[in-house]
Amino acid sequence: MNHQLSTPWPVVLSIAGFDPSSGAGIAADLKTFAAHGCYGVAAVTALTIQNTQCVSALHPTEPAVLKDTIAALLADGRVKAIKVGMLASRANAEVVNEILESNPALPSVLDTVFRSSSGKDLADPDCQEYVREKLIKRAYVITPNLFEASAMTGLRVENQEAMKMAARKLVEMGARAVVVTGGHLDKAIDVICDDTGLEAFIGDRVKPENTHGTGCTFSSAIAANLALGRQLRDAVVLAKAYVTEAIRKAYSVGPGRVPLNHFYRMIQPSRPADHSADLTEPAG
Numbered sequence: 001m002n003h004q005l006s007t008p009w010p011v012v013l014s015i016a017g018f019d020p021s022s023g024a025g026i027a028a029d030l031k032t033f034a035a036h037g038c039y040g041v042a043a044v045t046a047l048t049i050q051n052t053q054c055v056s057a058l059h060p061t062e063p064a065v066l067k068d069t070i071a072a073l074l075a076d077g078r079v080k081a082i083k084v085g086m087l088a089s090r091a092n093a094e095v096v097n098e099i100l101e102s103n104p105a106l107p108s109v110l111d112t113v114f115r116s117s118s119g120k121d122l123a124d125p126d127c128q129e130y131v132r133e134k135l136i137k138r139a140y141v142i143t144p145n146l147f148e149a150s151a152m153t154g155l156r157v158e159n160q161e162a163m164k165m166a167a168r169k170l171v172e173m174g175a176r177a178v179v180v181t182g183g184h185l186d187k188a189i190d191v192i193c194d195d196t197g198l199e200a201f202i203g204d205r206v207k208p209e210n211t212h213g214t215g216c217t218f219s220s221a222i223a224a225n226l227a228l229g230r231q232l233r234d235a236v237v238l239a240k241a242y243v244t245e246a247i248r249k250a251y252s253v254g255p256g257r258v259p260l261n262h263f264y265r266m267i268q269p270s271r272p273a274d275h276s277a278d279l280t281e282p283a284g
């Protein structure tokens, strides 16, 4: 049986946590892949309990289950790039290390997720240490934010100069390529560094404030662009432009933080008429 289409979408694998409010983690990754014309598959590292207001708990997946899920997905033979997000536990980080080691030809984007913007730790200290010591050397590119760059380098990363220093230090520590994301600064600055040099991209800071899932979306957009065959620098520039527009077009879905509008490129459907008032009419 062969159902192959003439131009199949590249398959991209997300290894990340599940956010039931769909703003971050696997749900954000799959939406980002689809918005780029990629088919997303996913292995869950942890279930989180969260809504737009906070992350209240997380439940890491059994490492053996994570390992078997990834092995099953890779056995289909179509994955063109891997995005790694929240890992939660050291044991899960070790599983991912093994997978990246045995698939060196697959471009991998490691979003070094340590803590949510609402302040919940999403990786235990052992996991953070393993990511810093081991996993950053395995990935094709890593995408720490200011907090994660500080935690991994020991530097105070609060402005563009410090971002550059941290990016260089992470390359010295063994990362092949680094994008330090500075979306929380006055200007949305990203610094990209590899062994060939360093470059800063400066974008406008766009409303709304208080967004949720920006880091997940940025790293997934890079992975999708790599799966589509683009070079790293182009993948980063395109991912930044995508995230900027997805923030600009974001809309609120609850009383707390605002998820990105991953499908802003699609024509917005016209809303059906609001019949809620009819429901309160007395029957008969």
Ligand code: PLP
Pocket: 016, 017, 018, 019, 024, 025, 026, 048, 055, 085, 086, 113, 115, 116, 117, 118, 122, 211, 212, 213, 214, 215, 216
């Ligand atoms: N939940 C999951 C599953 C995540 O992967 C992340 C970030 O990577 C978050 C929550 C936190 O997202 P943010 O810090 O953008 O609110």
